[in-house]
Amino acid sequence: MSAAPAIAAKPVDREKGNAFPVTVVCLCILLAWYIAAIPMNWVIAGPKIEAAGGGLANVLAFSWNEARPVIPAPHQIARELWKSIFTVAPWMPKSLIYHGWVTLSSTLLGFVLGSLLGIALAIAIVHSKFLSKSLMPWIIASQTIPILAIAPMVIVVLGSVGFTGLVPKSLISMYLCFFPVTIGMVKGLTSPEAMQLDLMRTYHASTSQVLWKLRFPASVPFLFASLKVAVAIALTGAIVGELPTGAIAGIGARLLQGSYYGQTVQIWAALFMGSFLAAALVWLVGVLERVTLKRMGVRP
């Protein structure tokens, strides 16, 4: 198995406030973005700028306000986000809230199913030597199949059997989700030391008692680390799962529509919406982690 401790590295320690450096880096990125937009949009904006007589004011006015730019300026994305979140009723297909909700619902279903499957597999693997030898290599191999790449096929095939809408997309999320949870939970469930296991044996604890009273509590930190990874890829899975559905609803559909019609601003807005969702989900799992660990008496 992999030698490194967890699927994802530990989050950065919050000893000192990172707010200032993060703000500086963000501002640098924004600045670089605005500057890069000028040469990148030159193909489109160039002729208009020359027609308008050139000059810095015209360069800025045109390169940062194209309707279909090569790269939209950040304020254009912000405006599009504002327009499609706050000025449209949330149940209209023009609203990003609507698309976000479609994606979110299949993400959450897939995440819950995948996590449960992952935990169940890990428990089975920890308790059976045969399973750990025979199943584990295949679980790893299962992830080398680029499921995101065959997601369209899964959707189309399930669609032809009559499964449409939420379930097929969730299945893809689930398939992506279970892997980090299984790996993390196997590590977590086997993390109690031999001493502790021996102690349980001296108590004459049954296998299920060892599981519930020792292994499971010991695995909680690993579980949450895995869940953070899992929820993020569940969202990715849901988005890719929406690509082949004929671009009806969801963040992925929005991306595809945007790329068909060359609506760059729309693509970027959908991308940001997806990013907000991902950040919110990971944050939520993090909050849950802190609350759980606190109640379990783990000192931060």
Place this chain on the structure above:
Amino acid sequence: MSTWRISDILYPVLFGIGVLILWEAVVRGFGVPAVLLPAPSAIWAKFITSLPILWIDFWQTVVRAVIPGWIIGSAAGFLVALLCDRIPFLKRGLLPLGNLVAALPIVGVAPILVMWFGFDWPSKAAMVVVMTFFPMLINAVAGLQASGHLERDLMRSYGASWWRTLVKLRLPAAMPFIFNALKINSTLAMIGAIVAEFFGTPIVGMGFRISTEVGRLGLDMVWAGIAVAAITGSAFYGLLVFLERRVTFWHPSYRQ
């Protein structure tokens, strides 16, 4: 080094063969139409007869997009991690962002990259670079912090320079993390290249093959493509595991 036992290989192989037999039996027994799920034997037949096409797709996707992108993305992530290590301010600013970005659905930038770099392999390679950069950055930064205080103090007492400490102590200590990122990246790279092909491609490539054959309901060809992707991905991963064992043989997880 850990010793290989026969059961390490035998069990998974038996399990795999069992799954294949079950699959074949279910397909034949229940008469599942080939449009839904072709039998392994049918996929094998298709695989053998369409080797030339599969090879061209493999070349376009893996050799031209996945491998260069994987190398560039991982190397860039590693270099930025080194830079972060030298400039703490950059680390404090960039790492929270990197953690955030690593959780984002990065595949979403595929349509943008296809728009920027064209339909052919450069846009796919760019996609792979973007996808592999952040996992390597985060893991490499964590890895560079992995060496213990005692060892670092020892290096200081030897009067070792930053570079010597890096090469002799901190890089070896970071290797498990770096390999972890390389392994994550190997699967991400395959995904990135194939998904990017959904958004526009010349008429070759594994993603293109899969999406067009799905449209034509040629599921045996789709599965042949998946088989190529799975074999490639597993071989890629296996190679990295082998290298990892060679490089980080000292790590506790390989002790018997």
